[in-house]
Amino acid sequence: xxxxRWLLVVLALVAACRSASPADPGAxxxxxxxxxxxIDGHAVDLAPVTLRFDTATRVSGGASCNHYSGTxxxxxxxxxxxxxxxxxxxxxxxxxxxxxxxxxALAAVVSLRRDGExxxxxDEAGRVRLALGPWSERFSTPR
Numbered sequence: 001x002x003x004x005r006w007l008l009v010v011l012a013l014v015a016a017c018r019s020a021s022p023a024d025p026g027a028x029x030x031x032x033x034x035x036x037x038x039i040d041g042h043a044v045d046l047a048p049v050t051l052r053f054d055t056a057t058r059v060s061g062g063a064s065c066n067h068y069s070g071t072x073x074x075x076x077x078x079x080x081x082x083x084x085x086x087x088x089x090x091x092x093x094x095x096x097x098x099x100x101x102x103x104x105a106l107a108a109v110v111s112l113r114r115d116g117e118x119x120x121x122x123d124e125a126g127r128v129r130l131a132l133g134p135w136s137e138r139f140s141t142p143r
Contacts, residue, residue: 024076024077025076025077025113025119026075026079029053029074031053031054032052032053032134032135033050033051033052033053033134034050034053034133034134034135035048035132035133035135036049036050036102037118037133038128038130039098039130040105040129044064046064046095047062047098047099048062048064049061049062049063049064049098049099050135051106051130053074055072056074057073059071059072063086063099063102064091064099064102065089065096065099066086066087066089067086068083068084068086068087069083069084069085070082070083070085070106078111079109079111079112079121082107083107102130105121105123105129106121106129108123108124108129109123109130110122110123110124117134118131118132118133119131119132119133
């Protein structure tokens with residue numbers, strides 16, 4: 001009887017070890033807002049750009065001039081955003097160019113990685129397209 005219990009304990013431990021997975025970089029993102037600090041290695045300095053993980057299937061934010069929303073697919077470190085809507089305001093051309101670069105980079109993202117408090121969004125070639133930090137009070141509202 002003791003041997004059977006011991007065997008069950010060992011089997012339970014083996015099963016637990018197999019089901020354990022490395023830290024999930026997408027865990028805890030739902031309900032958070034992030035500030036985009038870099039787009040393709042260039043600083044975001046013309047107008048704020050944000051990314052909010054609204055639900056398990058939806059993102060939204062400010063793209064520089066316009067607000068956007070999209071459909072989110074997030075499984076482990078794999079991430080895809082399909083743009084759904086964007087408002088159609090007009091801004092100065094440099095701001096609109098920054099917005100276009102952001103939306104293009106976001107559409108190319110296929111995975112994510114955490115680097116300390118930063119969130120890195122990566123394309124199929126392994127390039128960091130967007131570098132984000134936690135949303136901060138430096139902007140009055142999370143656009």
